[in-house]
Amino acid sequence: MNSKIYLSSPHMGGRERDFVQQAFDTNWIAPLGPNVTGFESDLEQYLNSERHVAALSSGTAALHLALIMLGVKAGDEVICQSMTFSASANPIVYQGATPVFVDSEPETWNICPNHLERAIRDRIEKSKKPKAIIAVHLYGMPYKVDEIRAVADQYEIPIIEDSAEALGSKYKGMNCGTFGDLSILSFNGNKIITTSGGGALVTKTLAEKNKAVFLATQARDDAPHYQHSEIGYNYRLSNICAGIGRGQMQVLDAHIELRRQMNQFYTDLFAEVDGIEVFSEPGSDYRSNHWLTCITVNSSKTGYSAEEIRLSLEKYNIESRPLWKPMHLQPVFKNSPYYGEKIAEELFLHGLCLPSGSNLKDVDKQRIVSVLSQFL
């Protein structure tokens, strides 16, 4: 059997071990230290805005802290893009609040500004004003930043920007991760860069960053003994993991280029196929890191389905996966309100994510082509 080709696997740049070695040499084996500080400032420089970064143990932890910092409590409602990974929505429930799911629009596959506004108006009328909006840049594709911001500002609701999949993506030349009132990043094993596990909260002010670090380190008040006036969490990033992150930052742009080349590879491959569309930017305002390349299959034109492609790839030990199943269709969220039509649902039914890693070799691409060519 050929070795497995993954959707997206870790791709080390080379210097990661040096930073980890340094952590050992200096005995900084802790959830703080020079790599944590260094990784934060690398990210701040990369994002190239006035934003501040708090390195955390995961993107999920960052979302949880964002909700806490926006004062989300039991009984509140929070709007969340329905088509996303469950980690976008779960922290709403950790706070005892209710997620209100909103459909996608077909251009970026992200939260639809029209349904968003409809949801806000209806919640205000029927229940209460939502406390926050969680908008996601799926697969690295920026959501409609200006349109979503306009709606959020009109109703004075803060945006939590879930940029877990979109480090290095840009909208109108500005970096994803800098559009939220609070924003989050993820460095899980399958993301565009990895610290093996990790995440970050991006804030507008230093005071907000300090608050996030305070909450992430058990909310210890300033006292010689352990003194607490708030509930804290153990959410800080380890200095070992941050060392991997520092090495990864050195190759981030090069790896994005390789992911974009994978997108081009599939665009060329499917160029002549009537009924298969490769997900790509809807206009020049958008620049995706193409974390994952996705296709949609119109089986009435092709004569075969996305699922048939997936099964064929699987037979040859090549991983592919349906698109994110919308949260409003998940059993665990079946009682949550939903606003929208069937855009996300249709994408889920007809879409497929293809192997997109920056570390795929020519032989891997040849194996992918040989399986896919039976469909071309």
Ligand SMILES: *Cc1c(COP(=O)(O)O)cnc(C)c1O
């Ligand atoms: C990966 C991911 C997260 C969660 O990040 P973790 O670091 O795995 O906790 C949140 N939202 C989206 C859209 C993701 O893809």
